[in-house]
Amino acid sequence: MDVLNNNTKSQVALLERTVDDYKSDTKPTWCPGCGDFGVLNAIYNALKAKGTDPKDIVAVSGIGCSSRLPFFVSSYGFHSVHGRAMPVSTGIRVANPDIQLIAFGGDGDGFAIGAGHFVHTARRNLNICYVIMDNNIYGLTKGQTSPTSDLGFVTKTTPKGSADAPLNPLMLALAMGATYVARGFSGKTKELADLILQGMEHPGFAVIDVFSPCPTFNKVNTFKYYRDEAIDLPEGYDKTDYIAALAAASKHDPYYLGVLYENRDKATFEDHVAATIPAERQTPEQVLNGLFKKFS
Amino acid sequence: MDVLNNNTKSQVALLERTVDDYKSDTKPTWCPGCGDFGVLNAIYNALKAKGTDPKDIVAVSGIGCSSRLPFFVSSYGFHSVHGRAMPVSTGIRVANPDIQLIAFGGDGDGFAIGAGHFVHTARRNLNICYVIMDNNIYGLTKGQTSPTSDLGFVTKTTPKGSADAPLNPLMLALAMGATYVARGFSGKTKELADLILQGMEHPGFAVIDVFSPCPTFNKVNTFKYYRDEAIDLPEGYDKTDYIAALAAASKHDPYYLGVLYENRDKATFEDHVAATIPAERQTPEQVLNGLFKKFS
């Protein structure tokens, strides 16, 4: 594993970093027992394994319990507005492709209000590692149905059960062209850290949907539920086979955990953008003088 | 074909209607040679075949050349704002499930600004027939790249070629749970009329992506291009096989035309909503008096 990968500019790249180096001084605000603690833990470990200097990382999120995560990491952070983690991330990456960008959010943030942006970030194949803490509920607003809630799920807004069929995040990611698609579980922190590390090292849009239970408001999709309902991918599974990945992603009862798909051969959006920049840069003044000539 | 299907309330249901009955007095504003003329023609014929009274139809759209279509149909119409045909349609269907709802729009309207709504309308499986006039470009704003434009496509906003990989509307529809997924071509009006008729008769969310060339601004994806690049589905194709549909949808070079997928067994959103309404309706006054008791 290339620890120094994205880290060439960092003066302290050769220092072995500890998990503590990635902890911020802000203490998590989550309820006791929240699945997001496990995710945060996995993040710390993945970051340590990758070893990037915190100053060269930006953690981006929207709004939600899960979206608070950037505050708890010692890197730069951008806790934006509900549903908009992807556009903000896109702006950051286009403006500065040297940044290691990790994005965080909830199922509501990413797939309800944020669904449109998800679609376009995936098809652009931006080099972003996006970790969704999927608890099948809106946590921060205290328990309403989310896009990944089951049909018939009873919440405050759906006292007779939800009328919407759930959205399958992995199918969406695959259909829209994400080049790394994985599923993790907050109850398996070690495996999760590995999925995140691979996602960060993947050159392109890496989506990791993580079952991260909300014990406070979701009494159905609990740790126990996912321990029973989620299994590892079968032996010999070929993560480069797109149609197989679609089949694996569409499976539930039980769900698969692991890397369902990876394609390292597609150019990123940043590559395409970089290709439009001429080798010989001009100053604004040169550009303007050229234009004045054109309009005279 | 059950011509009288949705039409029981109409007093003139038994009259055989003509294509002219579905034409409005507003003349299309499109450029000569625009693909949308063929789509409009197919619509007229599909409506005639279905035979619903125009007063019981609502045609909904967003903004774009294609979104002007409701003005040209003699039914009720709602030409809303850019990208929002789906929410408006949802409101209409939830409030009045007796309405035959056909929705129209462009690739930009439906899949750029409207992508998030498309995702959610599909997973809810609303009973809407949605016809997208896909010209791989923004027509009304005079020729910018659209979400279905090819990578490298040169437009006014992408002088060095588009950096975004195109979005595959059928994959999106399938991944998100649309229950009728078809592709048509404005150059094959008869087949298209049939696809639209089937879509209107389908109980659930019917998506018909139609290649509808824009000769004014898209010099690549022309009628000729699609005549060469789009073929019918193979003999014996099973439109009920979901994974096969995904494979067929992901194919390009050439593209498939026809009904790629249909599932008539999934309940619609409207069904689920109706199920929450108790058999015994109350008046507002009864509801309020019940509540006053609760809060006293």
Add this chain to the structure above:
Amino acid sequence: MVAMAERPTMTEEQTLEQRHSIVIRMGGESGEGVKSTGELFAQVAARAGFKVLTFQTYPAEIKGGHSVYQVRLSSEDLYTEGAALDILLAFNQEGYDKSYEELHDDGLLLYDDGAVTDFHYEQGGKRALALPMTKIAKGELKFELGKNVVAVGMLAALFGMDVEPINRLLTEKFLRKGEDVVAKNKQAFQLGFRYIEESFPERANYYLKAGAVEEDSIIISGNQLLSMGCIAGGCTHLFGYPITPASDIMEFLAGELPKVGGAVVQAEDEIASMGMVLGASYTGKRAMTSTSGPGLSLMVEMLGLSGMAEIPAVIVDVQRTGPSTGMPTKQEQGDLNMAVYAGHGEFPRIVLAPTDVADCFWRAIDAFNFAERYQVPVILLSDTTLSVRTQSIHKPDLSKIKLIPRVLYDPTASANATLDQHTLSTPVAQHGNGTLPENDGEGDEVDMELAASRGFELYQRYAVTEDGVSPMSIPGQAGGQYTSSGLEHNEFSRPRYDVINHTRMTDKRHRKLIGAAQNAPEPFRAGDPAAELGIITWGSATGVAYEALLEAQKQGVKLDLIAPRMIWPIPTQQLDDFIASKRVIIIPEVNFSGQFANLLNTHYRKDFVRLNVYGGAPLKSSLLLAKIMEYVNH
């Protein structure tokens, strides 16, 4: 400054009975029962004949953090949650730390025995009493969760409350959980009650006179009553997206609207919510959404579509502290500007603001009536304070509700037929039919022959009428077909781009505001109309202003107060005389720039005295009183 500190302190002989009201605050860890204790105590007190008004704060975090529930009791009507505390009940050390300084000099500190150990503040004249709440619950009661009910029993005894109605309440409340639970809770109450009777002889000092027990009294929050007002206003459909502090409107109605054959749909975002509202309203239904600032910010484009396509819509905005995500659980009146001005170009809209909890009901009904009558978006501006405040009020009199119908297209009506007369406006003089103009190239081309061959094509969806309102057809109605659009259009709903048409249509649309302003709901009025010192305010600041006015009057100050309930259009006929006749007018608001004052200044050239607080908490009446005093004889 004349602050509340100058309020006369209680003498030895003076009992709380002689006070107008008392304020009790409970403070402790969020989720530890502060809220349930507060809520039960408020209900108990209401049953015992008290007027009750509550206030609460909770942390933006889901669990943990400090939480406060405050109950104010009186035999008379209440308008605010009160200022300094008469009694503080601390559930833990933080409960003491955070609020002790707000306790009156002669106030009483109660605390769960053992839970507060560090009494580091100066005690002064304040008294303190340890209550064995947890001890009794764990011990004699053997039911630790009963602690809250024990506490309520103690408070009830302290104020000398009548036990009879309280026992009935406990029965009603817990019956569906079984007889056992009822018995356990009654026991808990009694243990608490008895403890105070037996071990706190000074309790008589705290007795407060209850009012008559009123049969038609309910205790309810602003959001709850606003939701009920929506039902009363004929709403059948709500499309929304969760957001603090508006979510519970949607949640409340999710349980109720299906009963009347309607539905609540949770959309994917706020833009979709508003799109769905317009779709549903287009089919003739009374539809709404509820949101808070960030959601309203996202609805701006849809708001314009509602105005331009003339589709009724009700948007409830429960304001919270902005800007951006801001402080989601805190108070601000900061969305007025957006409500009045947001949107590109100009279109008519109506902005209403309830002045108190009871008013939420009537303004919600108004909102639907105005939306339907004028075919415009109506924004109902509530706020955090009103939304979470519970209050004991009289059950609204349902017989007073008047529903004003949408003006519908009736092709059989003659051109000068007078449509249903109703209270809101002048009659509409056109049935909505007309003759298509010739093609002239400034809009979509029309096939005149085809048009002529069809009667229904002559329907004028946007007939230019005196009051700006055009009769509307509803899908399903034969001959009423038209295409609704946000493009500029002529009467026939065909796109048009010429100067005369746009001018005429802009005028038509804006004429609705004339009728709307004339039919504005009555403002809140109090004080002396002859006073030359006046206060104008709005929304939840009204109660604060009223309390300041009462206090000022006690101090001999002549003062007048008006709080319009229609914010936009400005109800000039309500304000003209008021503004013209005062020497000084103070406008207190909970926002930075004085948004209402600014709005009034677009119409009135008067220099108002602005009083703005913007810390995320409600305005304090003492602050306003001080400002009033500055301008007495000055």
Add this chain to the structure above:
Amino acid sequence: MVAMAERPTMTEEQTLEQRHSIVIRMGGESGEGVKSTGELFAQVAARAGFKVLTFQTYPAEIKGGHSVYQVRLSSEDLYTEGAALDILLAFNQEGYDKSYEELHDDGLLLYDDGAVTDFHYEQGGKRALALPMTKIAKGELKFELGKNVVAVGMLAALFGMDVEPINRLLTEKFLRKGEDVVAKNKQAFQLGFRYIEESFPERANYYLKAGAVEEDSIIISGNQLLSMGCIAGGCTHLFGYPITPASDIMEFLAGELPKVGGAVVQAEDEIASMGMVLGASYTGKRAMTSTSGPGLSLMVEMLGLSGMAEIPAVIVDVQRTGPSTGMPTKQEQGDLNMAVYAGHGEFPRIVLAPTDVADCFWRAIDAFNFAERYQVPVILLSDTTLSVRTQSIHKPDLSKIKLIPRVLYDPTASANATLDQHTLSTPVAQHGNGTLPENDGEGDEVDMELAASRGFELYQRYAVTEDGVSPMSIPGQAGGQYTSSGLEHNEFSRPRYDVINHTRMTDKRHRKLIGAAQNAPEPFRAGDPAAELGIITWGSATGVAYEALLEAQKQGVKLDLIAPRMIWPIPTQQLDDFIASKRVIIIPEVNFSGQFANLLNTHYRKDFVRLNVYGGAPLKSSLLLAKIMEYVNH
């Protein structure tokens, strides 16, 4: 009313030379060459030494519909497209039908021979001349598409233009298409030119004196020059979504920004555009978006994030006719309210408006400077008129550009170090380090030990400074890590919910407006400062007001004019004296409610005379002149 009709009519002897300017309109089917003829003629005239200002209308439809291109020529500076037409060139019957009534009583109608057949209007003193444009192109030239160049040759001859520079222009223009094409076009020009020389002896009557041929003259549209201003302002990244009439800014910069190492990205919608802008700006880049009303309506929530998180952003809003989809190709100044007020809660923002084409360049630079200097969103309000108008102007002097840098975090600077002095504001007195406060439960809990062990945690992203601006760190900078957020926060960017903090931070953020107003760009000023009659206006209405002022002065009226280029915050130091010293002030605007007048009334208690047109067309100077005359000695 004193309308343009009172303008002296041309006598037999009077040649056009004696006129200040002449107005030529071409009218015909859209796509039929009206626009290319107009554009070429404008260029030709500019090369021949004329000042040129153009105006065009085009249908909202893609193809077909009537289209107009109007060119005004003068030897002196021009401010509007002019009113009545001196010459009308009709390409088809509709070209005659739609504009003949606007032709002066002594005007000249030109038409393509055979294309206009029905001369149904009263001719009066107007003259008419058939031009064999198509005939020459098809016949002698054998190149039908050359018709437009033939027409340009005819017009050039009519005005007695110098052929030499025009030939050079044709060479430059067509060279990249080959020598043949150059020759063909020169021939076309010559054929047209010769035709007039030979067959229209009265041509000398139409000669107009050209100005000196200026080396540094360019002919350019508002959108083009605004785009160039963005480049000059240091912009490297534009994220946008196509929308009329703003798209061509994005399209223009798509070709240019990569040259400076930047990029243009077409986002999926306007919310995404603004999100990307904030992301890019957060990394230290100068980033922008360009849109029109509907797009701005969608950006409102993001605008608040920019204000709260204090991230610089430039938003160009090219206003079009609203509300909703409205009339996308028409003129309105209807987004001012939204620009100033949209958003929940309150945050600082800056609104600028260029007054003419040349001004677009400088205001775009200002926009970036203000955004960077104050870390706020800046909205630049252009409009349809300015965007499509082309005008001959002097090349902007690049040496006059001053770029004001963002105030960056420098951990080595001492607490009272004076940062770079620049023109915009007072120096910042803090370097942005500080000591973390103890935990107190009103915000996220902090691990004080961990905090203490790390130097960089002491960085105060939101240091409370005198001018409200806090030094910003940029990802990659060691020790500058912080989490940007729209939640209310303390100096250390940690979420905080207490009253004192929110009040203090609200004050800090709004203090930026004080500095911004003090550094407002110079307003457009004209007229007599001692006059007691004044006009205040803004944006593209300024040119109209100036023209009305010139005309009024000719008629002996003393008049003063000011047009601020900063709309918000109100540049009071520019306006105070003006407003105080006038007896009557007229505020003309192209919107319904008088948005700028209303805004000024939030600060000034003066009764302004409002003049509002809202038909989708620019204000006419004759209308303003009439209003002025109403108030002379009255």
